[in-house]
Amino acid sequence: MPAIKRPYPGHPGPELTDCGTPARSRFDSLLKVSKVRACSECKRHKLKCETKAGEASCTRCARKGLKCVVNSELHRLIENDNEWKSHYVSQLEQVQNAVCDLLRRNEMPELPTYPSSYSRIPPLIMEPATPAAAPVTIEHAEHANASSAMAMTRENSQEPTLEESELVAAPMRSLYEVTKLRNLRSNLNSSVGNGASPPSALAQDFISRGCISIEEAESLFAVYNSTMNQFLWGGIAMPHPDLDSVRRASSLLTAAILAVAALHIPNSSDLLNTCYKEFANLVSQSTLNRYHTLDDIRALTIGAFWLSDLSWKLSGQAVSIATEMGLHQCVRKMLKGDRTQFEGAEVWYLLYLVDHQFSTAYGRPPIVREDLAIRNFKTFLECPESSQRDIRLIAQVTLFAILSKAYDLFGSDTDQEISEDSFAQLREFNVQVDQWRLHWQPQHLVSPYVGTYPSKGVSLHYHFAKFQINSLSLRSITPSARLSTDRKEAADMAISSAIATLHMVLEEPDIRNSIVGVNLYTHAMVAFSTVFLLKIAWNWKATSLNVDQAQVYDLVERIITLMSSVRASDKHITFHIANGLRRILTHLRLREGKRIETQVAGEEEKVVVADDEDTSSLGFGFFDESWNDFANLMDMFDFLQPGHWPTD
Structure with missing residues (x-):
């Protein structure tokens, strides 16, 4: 098949079908091949072979008395070559038409919008050359498709069907019924x-x-x-x-x-x-x-x-x-x-x-x-x-x-404390959580993969829920405030639930062994419970709340050890939780030591942070008024915010 030349600038280009492919007439013109007309003698001497109308021999062979023979085998070979190429071009056209029809039926982009996987092979029909033409890569083509012009294609059926449509439907469905624009169709119809x-x-x-x-x-x-x-x-x-x-x-x-x-x-x-x-x-x-x-x-x-x-x-x-x-x-x-x-x-x-x-x-x-x-x-x-x-x-x-x-x-709103009248509803939520555990825990069977984790997980989430609900009692409350009996009861319940959470993570084998594989919410709640207890132990230990600072510090140390010892990628969240808790605990103990020193010396209690002290935890509101703001905790650990995963 002869080479296809690039069209000259200004050429109108090939006529295209509805799906954007070259029309049949253009394919036919590409396959036209001149017949072999020169006889063997003229071809051997590289002379022009001229034959007069009605004569069997060319002018030169007739003049010299030579037998004028045309190479019919070569002619037949070219004709056969042209025949099979025409056959496959016809089949290619059928495949293209079938694909275009399938794309239309499934409301997918038209065929020319799909990039070719064989970008190194020149296309059958080439566009006119431009002075600054640059090679087009697959990635560039995909980007061009993503930012293509806004499609306003109508459905094949142009007539409205109000008789069969819903009387009261979503407004966009009515807009679609009127315009028949495909880009208005919602997946609700699929x-x-x-x-x-x-x-x-x-x-x-x-x-x-x-x-x-x-x-x-x-x-x-x-x-x-x-x-x-x-x-x-x-x-x-x-x-x-x-x-x-x-x-x-x-x-x-x-x-x-x-x-x-x-x-x-x-x-x-x-x-x-x-x-x-x-x-x-x-x-x-x-x-x-x-x-x-x-x-x-x-x-x-x-x-x-x-x-x-x-x-x-x-x-x-x-x-x-x-x-x-x-x-x-x-x-x-x-x-x-x-x-x-x-x-x-x-x-x-x-x-x-x-x-x-x-x-x-x-x-x-x-x-x-x-x-x-x-x-x-x-x-x-x-x-x-x-x-x-x-x-x-x-x-x-x-x-x-x-x-x-x-x-x-x-x-x-972390600045809005709950009123004394709200503790009746708070107790109702506690009862509902208690009933939830009693109802669902017996229905969780032992798993062949994770053992008793399903059942133990119910208890873990029970403590999460009790902690979340009852911690609201201390929202926007300062350590110097006088706590009512109801508020103190709820606060002590939040403390005991947070402690129970850490005990389960540390002492229940199927929970402890799963700490690396559980999802992010569980890690966040463990971290939340730990930080809550640290804040209570530091700021509220002089109050009447039921908190033991030594017990809290011991639990935190054990959590740090557990989180640090898991086998996972260094990007796993447990390592970052362990490092964050270690910094906080070290900082608190350093401040505690300085507080004791000033008290022994008989001086007024005054905490002075040394120049070389790690103050990273102070920058995240650890001791500010929003001490029980869960979202504030996320910022402090810096592990739920976007942009912290290296991509290199």
Whole structure:
């Protein structure tokens, strides 16, 4: 086939089909090949072979009396070559038309917007050259596609169908019915089934690209599946049995699982950075995607539960995408008898926990409120598809429903103390938490992966909840204030719950052994309980509160030892908690020593910080008025804020 020349500047270019590919007439013109006309004698002498009309021999052969023979084999070879090329061009055109039709039916971008994987091969039809033309890479093409012009494509059916539409629907649905613009269509109209990524996703993920080997990926998947996945309510967030099925389901889920697993493996910085970068890039690319799957949402929740640098954003993004997909409607549809909505409902309950755990951690109001789904959890558990992991999940959901009511009643303003009249409601919340533990703990069975952690975890979260509720009694209260009987009772209960939390972490084997694998919320609550006790022991030891400074310091030292001894990547949050607590405890003991020295000398008590003293803890409000502000604690440890994960 002859070479195809670049069109000259100003050339109008080939006529294109509806899907942006060259028209058939252009293909035909490319395949036209001149016939072989010169005879053998003229060709041998490199002379022009001229044949008069109606004569069998050329002019030269007739004049010299030579036999005029044309090389028919070469002519036949060229004709055959032209024939098979024409055949395959026809097949290529059929494939292009079929792909364009499939893209239109699935409301996906048009074919020309997809970059070619073979950027080194020149295209069949080349655009006119420009004076400053630069090579176009795949990355540049993808960026151009992401920032392409605003699409205002209408549906194939242009006629409105008011007879079949809902009378009272969301306003955007009515706008869509009027305009028929595809970019107005919401995922509410699509099924909630666990769709899969395109078949090409597996061939294009970072394992296939060679960023990590398949052996490394299999090893990371095994670590996650047997540990972290089991701590997360028995595998709710990752239901796939093997790595291959995960890769086929979602590249985003694959990257999330491997990044979290790498975070829990010692001396794996390079592997962690590779997986983390891939996950962060995929999250960034998916931000403006219109279509997502349940596995994409699961990937965001997994990242939020363990990747401290991204959790602040991923938790909100997961809820936002889920509402676009209509997961909040799954339970309502289940109540009407549609059992196909079970998986979507399960993911919605998971998102409820993600949202409420991190609303607590970051001191922000939750997005997902107590709705029909939360109130009808019994119907969910009665489904034939329900299992032990769903019992563990719903137990947590019902606990955070109680805590949400307390949040709504008392608010989150750390400058606003609760009134004396509020302690009746506070006691009611304590009773509800007590009843919660009595109801759910017996239903948690021993796990073949994490032992008695499910049952012990109920007790741990029970102490978390009691601590959170009763610590409100000291909100915006100074150590010099006179405490009423009700306030002192609640404060002592908060202290005892915080101490019980640390005792469980230190002394219950299945809790102690799991401290490295549990999610970020558990680490945050352990840190919160520890700092609360340190502040009480330092600022309130002269009051009538039931606190023993020596006991608190001993517990903190043991927590530091435990957190420092875990086997994980140096970026794991436990190491940062241990280092932060060590600095605080050292600082307090230094100040305590100086206080004792001044008292022995008979001088007025006055603490002077030396020039070379580590004052890092002072800069985070450790002794300011917002001493029981949970969000303030997060700043102090600097482990829940964005921007602290090196990317090199």
